[in-house]
Amino acid sequence: MNSIIVTAGARILVALLLVFSVFMLLRGHNLPGGGFIGGLLGATAFIVYAIACGTAEARKALRVSPEGLAMVGLGVALVAGLISALTGDPFFTGQWYWVGGDSYETAAFSINSVLVFDVGVYMVVFGGILSLILMLEEEL
Amino acid sequence: MGEYGAKDARWISMAGMTPVILTGALFVYFCGMVPTIASGGIIRHSIPWIPSLDIALSFYIDGLSLMFSLLITGIGALVMLYSARYLAGHPQFARFALYLFSFMLSMLGLVLADNVLALFVFWELTTFTSYLLIGFSHADPKSRRNALQALLLTAAGGLALLAGFILLGFATGTYELSEINAAGSLASNPLYGPILVLVLLGAFTKSAQVPFHFWLPNAMAAPTPVSAYLHSATMVKGGIYLLARMHPSLSGTDAWIWTLTIFGGVTAVFASLMALRQTDLKQTLAYTTLMALGTLTMFLAGSSGYAITGAMAFLFVHSLYKAALFLSVGIIDHATGTREAGVLGGLAGAMPVTAAAAGLAALSMAGIPPFLGFIAKEVAYSGAVGASLWGFVVLAALAANALMFAVAGIVAFKPFFGPQGKLPHAPHEGPWPMLAGPVILGVLGLAFGILHGLAASWVIEPATNAVLGFTDSGGRVKLWAGFNLALGLSVVTFILGAILYLRHQALRDRLAAIEARGPDFDAGWDRLMAWLVVVAEWQTRLIQTGVxxxxxxxxxxxxxxxxxxxxxxxxxxxxxxxxxxxxxxxxxxxxxxxxxxxxxxxxxxxxxxxxxxxxxxxxxxxxxxxxxxxxxxxxxxxxxxxxxxxxxxxxxxxxxxxxxxxxxxxxxxxxxxxxxxxxxxxxxxxxxxxxxxxRRLTDFFEAASWTEAFGRNIVNVILVDFRTLDTFGEIAVVIVAALGAFALLRSARRDKGEERE
Amino acid sequence: MEIVVSILIGLLFATAVYLMLARNFLRFLFGLILLSNAANLVIFAAGRMTEGAPALIPYGALTPDGEIANALPQALVLTAIVIGFGLFAFALVLAFQAYRSLGTLDSDEMRVAEPREEIAGEARE
Missing domain, CATH: 1.20.120.1200 (NADH-ubiquinone/plastoquinone oxidoreductase chain 6, subunit NuoJ)
Known part of the structure; x- marks a missing residue:
């Protein structure tokens, strides 16, 4: 597709969709959203870009390979599960560390393994789905 | 086999020596148990395996297990040493050594297992390793076919055995052999009949009783050390071990006595005649093994002290001399390039050590005093006289022993001292690693004959007690038991045997003529296999339409x-x-x-x-x-x-x-x-x-989502906190799908690329 | 509404099965999509349906306010949708590769593994 409007519009759309996908990921624990939805949105962003500017451009813009991203994501999710081993809890027990307080009521924010896991899910879905579609687009 | 093991071949290798050392160490370890077992002790060791099914990997060492363990590890170490030299330079020697060592461990597990299901697993493992070993020369279609035949036949028996074991578990409420045997005879149990049939099917196929015998001579397609070890000294005795092991709970009934006596007796006589008929020394030995298995089965039919002592003594001595003879034949084959009885002769000059070792083993086999073979035969005759079907048992034992005497002459006298035919190679003495086995085993037959008190109290009597299930009076293993019926039968045996040896050429021709008219089990097997393939094709076409x-x-x-x-x-x-x-x-x-x-x-x-x-x-x-x-x-x-x-x-x-x-x-x-x-x-x-x-789960999630997991979106909390492992598995599936598609597309691209080139 | 959804599920199953039994592999894929939709609805409806009350805990509250939708089947369906997509994509690639190498989408003609001529004759030889 060699439409200038599409190409130019796609850049803005991709940026917006990516920001939105991260937003969906981060708010997922309390409101509709989460890693699956965020990952699908992120993949969609790059698919839009690939349709507008071609898969080579999309891959260049992504910088890392989607398959690699998915693999790393699986690793991140696994690490999130292994963190609980440090405190002697069963595998994949959520770990919470409060910053600026000692419970969710007083703390300013928290660092937790659950979000790390959701980021892993995000990366796997993002990378996995994107690589499937880019591959099909390139090979067929 | 002649092309391997040349004089200059390097035979000391990692693959060759590791099994020898390990097996030897195990032998020493088991020797250390002899005093405990000989004084009536029992050693057990148990590891939980599948606790939910009540299956434990429990080991139980009594006299019977120990005798087998000693034979397995002792003969095993010698055979492994022998094969390191025998197959030196063979490109797949490492594989062979691995198979042989795996077999040794499986066999050891079989005789040590206390749990019947564990025993079954080891039983099948010996079947598989045996399959690999028989088919070792896999480029030869005959070798492959014979390996498959042995596998199918013994594995089918193994399945029957499994069914029998499960019924046994139902009948007794336990899968531990020690407990089953401690509970005494099962004869009055309503499941006794099916259990007996199934267990005997397993034992008879493994120990090659007629009509399941034909796989054993065919298994001689394996390299000679394998034949010596598996198909003579150890594996085929697995069935005998089982009969002996189950003796306390299954024996004593008419069904047991008749079945074992008739099958064993028929096998013994049939095999002795077939042994005379063969011209290949290895085949001759194979049939004498069959004869020994039949005799053992026949004596295990009884429950008298003499019958069981005879069986145990015979089992022990047979393993010693038969392994020695097989190994000697291997040396002859190696040195001369042939195993044909017709051409072999006059080798004693060129191969004095081999001749001596084979001679010692053969004297034990022929039952000449003061060899242990003589004692075993005497005790067995005493047992035969006291058997329920004594007429049949005595005649069968007499025929078998006389023929064995003749065969001992054919395999160990004639090749060394008889007239020499045209040999493919000039004979030469075997190297020492190959001579070690036959010499040690041959000498042991003599040594244990003279020091029969040691053999009895260390090995034979503890094994007898284990089979009988109670402590026997003992003292039956003696060189001189006085002028009794057994001695008389021995004399008759020698005379008959000598006549048979002198006239064996004529007998062989006569037997060959009879065999040609008799049923051909091997051809029957081939027809059965062909029929199986036809049925499989028919049902495959019926179900697998391909649409x-x-x-x-x-x-x-x-x-x-x-x-x-x-x-x-x-x-x-x-x-x-x-x-x-x-x-x-x-x-x-x-x-x-x-x-x-x-x-x-x-x-x-x-x-x-x-x-x-x-x-x-x-x-x-x-x-x-x-x-x-x-x-x-x-x-x-x-x-x-x-x-x-x-x-x-x-x-x-x-x-x-x-x-x-x-x-x-x-x-x-x-x-x-x-x-x-x-x-x-x-x-x-x-x-x-x-x-x-x-709604219990949902209620829990709703209550705990914020208070315990600090999330307000319950669906997301379930995904990333409560059920994280599921989610982890699911994202892994996404990756697998992507990788699968990747592989499909890339392989197609590669194919296309190749076509272009 | 459960009654209506149950009947819808039945219809989706019926059409999915009909499509999957077609000779054309693309139709089979269409059937697969319908089947996965039907399966998702089965899980969802089995958890009962509550209108207009998402499974969220309001800010400031410790537990949900009143009756809310059953969160458990939702979590199951959510992952099932994503996996269903992965399966579909894989099946599509498979179909396309099959088409590219065999030149047909007719599943009756895809007989590389099980040729129509009886392989029996060869096996016996």
Missing amino acids: LRQYLFATFAVTAVALALPLFWLGALQLDLAMPSVTLREGVVAALIIAGALLAATTGSRITGIAALGVVGIGVALIFIIYGAPDVAITQLLVEMLIVVLIAIAALRMPYLDPTDKGPAFRPRDAALGGVLGVLVALVMLMVTAGPID
């Missing part, structure tokens, strides 16, 4: 039947249909889905089909939105969109749905099945949604 639609149709039809049976036949159908109040919003969504689904099913156009599927997907997403599932709805919408992208990429490059352009033909049969299945699923869903619901 995807027919497979799917069968799957769906079975699903429909499985759903319909409980609903209608078992009367599970309960419907309480209230007329649903459908709001406009719901009506629109339902109409969307109905229209989309019907259109997708009937359209002949790809674009229409894709659009119709999109309509269905969006309809489903709307249901999710209306009924409080925003996360699911968003996911569904995004996926619908991606599916459209995918189909747009791929499907539009594929041909039209119906190349004829006439639109899809209506398929009434498929529509009927779809309709039936749809109605059934709808009925099930109506019942499910009308019934009560278990």
